[in-house]
Amino acid sequence: MSEGQRGLTKMNKNKIVNYTTTIVPTWCPGCGNYLILANIINALKQHNYQKHNTVIVYDIGCIGNMADFIDTYGIHSLHGRCIPTAVGVKLANPNLDVLAIGGDGGVYGEGLNHLVASARSNYPIKVIVSNNFLYSLTTGQASPATPKGTITKSTPGGTIGEPVNPERLLKAVNPSVFVKSLKASDIPTLKTSLDTLFKTKGFGLLDIEFNCVSFGKSK
Amino acid sequence: MSKNVLTIKIAGPAGFGIKSGGLLISQYLQKLGLYFTDYSEYPSLVRGGHNTYQTTFSSTPTYSVSQKVDIFFSLKADFWQSHQQEFTPDTLIYKDLPQSDHPNMTCFGITVALLDGDIKLAKDLIKKTYPKFIEPNLTSFDIGYKFAAKSKAIFKIKPQIVKADNQQIFDGNQAFAHGFYKAGGKFYAAYPMTPATGALHELAKNANNWGITVIHPEDEISAASMSVGASFAGAPSAVGTSGGGFALMTETISFCGITEIGVLFYLVSRPGPATGLPTWTSQADLLFSIFSGHGDFLKVVIAPTSQQNTFDLTIKALHLSQALQTPVILISDKLIAESSCSLPDFNLIKSTPYKETFAAISKNYQRYALSNTGVSDRTLPGTPNGQFLANSYEHDFTGLSTEDALTVKSMADKRAKKLALAKKLVPKPNLYKNNGKNLIISWGSPVGCIKQAFDMGLKDYDLLEVVTLWPLDDGIKQISKNYKKIIVIENNQFGHLNFLLKTIGVNSDKFISKYDGRPFFPEEIISFLSPLSRGDVRRTEGFN
CATH class of the missing domain: 3.40.920.10 (Pyruvate-ferredoxin oxidoreductase, PFOR, domain III)
Structure with missing residues (x-):
């Protein structure tokens, strides 16, 4: 968003903006996604993101269902494709604030190619990953972030791959991007990191980790 | 001489x-x-x-x-x-x-x-x-x-x-690029793939002058996804590829179908399967393009027959993708895309961007509201109080996910309504009279070759050029009734149009095919249709 538009927003700063839809979130009780939702909404408010000037592109998965809960322009895209779709939006209209929200499966698995390419190009989009180390919407198979050796329904002998480390990966790809992994329960860090992400001019990724309450294995 | x-x-x-x-x-x-x-x-x-x-x-x-x-x-x-x-x-x-x-x-x-x-x-x-x-x-x-x-x-x-001064030389890919620009195109993403790459080159070269964002991303999936995002944000968008890249884009075609986002897919065929013959020509992707993308939804497939026609139909196709809010496929082939001819200078032609009517914002604005045509007015991001969700899940009239049986059916019916509108808007078939008792039906690049054969003296045949391959024009059957024999000519093995014609009750008497990567030549058409022809025309099983 241009500075001029930001200025306009500031005039309405005291007006309470309701970023939620009327849909009650459908995640499991105790899911880390509630924390992520609440903190994203806080960040949108704090940074005066106007509902009509914000486009959030959601991936497929538990976190992707957030598409129904936040009231901005939104695209609930295909699995793995939240990043290129968001890049398309931003390139077509650079005045829009564009976020891509996905899970570890979509961003580090199906869409890893897009993650690497968009970080290389430093496209100015903000990526938020809800990383619960599993494919949970499909009832708990291994994801690219699952710790090595974990037994899941699709890997009864334990996973054989090293888990993706987003910080090391993206820093290797392009040292100038903002990338940070953190625990969802560390609320002070979550708040400050979201703040940093929202202030980032180029590409930024926040990897927010928690264990799946329904299918997760304690580490 | x-x-x-x-x-x-x-x-x-x-x-x-x-x-x-x-x-x-x-x-x-x-x-x-x-x-x-x-x-x-x-x-x-x-x-x-x-x-x-x-x-x-x-x-x-x-x-x-x-x-x-x-x-x-x-x-x-x-x-x-x-x-x-x-x-x-x-x-x-x-x-x-x-x-x-x-x-x-x-x-x-x-x-x-x-x-x-x-x-x-x-x-x-x-x-x-x-x-x-x-x-x-x-x-x-x-x-x-x-x-x-x-x-x-x-x-x-x-x-x-x-008048040589007002003429320029263009190949089909350049004709596409100029057509896209003149149609008001603003975003083009493509991964290099012969024989479509020329369009990427032409657009990239002119991107700054023409005010078009041209991107060469990491793969065809990304190219298609970016274009959907760009189109959602208000930039009339297209992608270009050949069969293999198009295969990767089919998930996006389906996504365009349910979210009702228009994107133009420029598909330049070469012989497959797989890597096939990268630098040769073929028309074997027609059925694949028509049936691309999972699920039931409307798409439009249009085929140009020449470089000039590529220019004209690119404009039409991009506008259709905007008017119908659905994917439109412009299917060409190597013969047209990489061959040149002398044409009126496209630079002198006025651009005609599509004038889209956007939604009037009211308190109860619904992006996917039911309408007579099946098309409902959208808003662009940036429009206050117009926010909505473009949802790959089945959704209600506002875009929010739903699994309610009645809503699911009414949304599917809404999208299907666009078929009737599409039939009104798409280009009609062209009939070329040549004193014929018999009718040749063809599409795409062989049409030029057949016209050349007419110029070289082929008689007794009229030519019906099918421009819109999907949805097929209902009038084709009526036209074909006026002729003794129907001959279908295609640059593929199985007879894709020949197969489609059966679905509207047109059964050909003869199917002439060629599928060795080479185009038809007019001399061949004349000899295939000569009464003395032994009839051993590259016999093929085809679809029956």
């Missing part, structure tokens, strides 16, 4: 400037005021191999190259041998060219002598095309011109029919 139509062919290894030299000859012919159509064959490699360039020119419009050549240049001593079937007793065959640094320019020199052409015009063209290497190219040209001095003016062809 006075002939109305002449064909020149050059054969040699890659790296000899076969295409660039050939194209220079065509440029020269165009400047003389002649019409031409060219065609080049080249293997998928950068050096060596057996490349050819041929150009057919005339004082009246040409629609395709001829198989039989009048002047043949072999840039390697033995290359002529594999072209003997293309020779007539009158063909001038240059097997051993005089020694020169730039044999392609020597061919040019010979050509100019044979046509008793304008040397100054030819030399000016060389100077303009090779500003850094003027002298060696001119020397090679002169060697050729002198070499052919004895046979000077052996061919006489009357030029000056077209």
Whole structure:
């Protein structure tokens, strides 16, 4: 968003903006996604993101269902494709604030190619990953972030791959991007990191980790 | 020798400037005021191999190259041998060219002598095309011109029919690029894939001047996804690819279907399956394009028949994708996309962006509200109080996910309603009368070849050119009833249009196919349809 538009927003700063839809979130009780939702909404408010000037592109998965809960322009895209779709939006209209929200499966698995390419190009989009180390919407198979050796329904002998480390990966790809992994329960860090992400001019990724309450294995 | 139509062919290894030299000859012919159509064959490699360039020119419009050549240049001593079937007793065959640094320019020199052409015009063209290497190219040209001095003016062809000044040379890919620009296109993403890459080059080159964002992303999936995002944000968008890349884009086509986001897919076919024959031509992706994308939704498939037609239909196709809010596929092939001809300068044509009506914002604005046509007005991001969700899940009238049976059905019915609107808006088939008792039905690149065959004397056949392949025009059956026999001609093995026609009750009497990577030539069409033809036309099982 241009500075001029930001200025306009500031005039309405005291007006309470309701970023939620009327849909009650459908995640499991105790899911880390509630924390992520609440903190994203806080960040949108704090940074005066106007509902009509914000486009959030959601991936497929538990976190992707957030598409129904936040009231901005939104695209609930295909699995793995939240990043290129968001890049398309931003390139077509650079005045829009564009976020891509996905899970570890979509961003580090199906869409890893897009993650690497968009970080290389430093496209100015903000990526938020809800990383619960599993494919949970499909009832708990291994994801690219699952710790090595974990037994899941699709890997009864334990996973054989090293888990993706987003910080090391993206820093290797392009040292100038903002990338940070953190625990969802560390609320002070979550708040400050979201703040940093929202202030980032180029590409930024926040990897927010928690264990799946329904299918997760304690580490 | 006075002939109305002449064909020149050059054969040699890659790296000899076969295409660039050939194209220079065509440029020269165009400047003389002649019409031409060219065609080049080249293997998928950068050096060596057996490349050819041929150009057919005339004082009246040409629609395709001829198989039989009048002047043949072999840039390697033995290359002529594999072209003997293309020779007539009158063909001038240059097997051993005089020694020169730039044999392609020597061919040019010979050509100019044979046509008793304008040397100054030819030399000016060389100077303009090779500003850094003027002298060696001119020397090679002169060697050729002198070499052919004895046979000077052996061919006489009357030029000056077209106004050469307002003409430019475009291939199909460039025609697409210019059409996209003139249609108001703002975003193009493509991953290089022969034979569609030329469109990416042309758009990338002109991106700044034309105000178009052109992106070469990491893969075709990304190209298609970006284009959907861009279209959602208000930029009329297109992607370009060939069959293999299109395969990767099919999930996005489905996504466009449910989110009702219009994107133009420019699909330039080459023979498959898989990597197939990357640099050759084919029409075997028609059914794949029509049935691409999982689930039930409307898409439109349109096929141009020439370079000019590519320009016109690109404008139409992009506008249709916006009017119908659904994916539109413009299916071309290598023959059209990489062949050039002389056309009215597209730069002089006024642009006609689609005038979209956006939604009037009210408190109860619903992006996916039911409507008479199935199309509902959208808002663009940035519009206050217009926010909505473009949802890949089935959704309600506002875009939010739903699994409610009634809503699911009404949304599916809403989208299906667009079919009736599409049938009204899509280009109709064209009927070319030629005193025919029988009817040829064809689509895409063979149409030009069939028209050329008419010019060469093929009688008893009219031609129905099917422009919109999906949804098929209901009138085709009625037209076909007026004819004794129906012949379908396609550059594929199984007869894709032939199969589709059966779905509207049109059963052909004969299906003529060609699927060796080569295009049809008019001489072949004439011989296939001759009463003396033994009927052993590349027999194929086809779809039954």
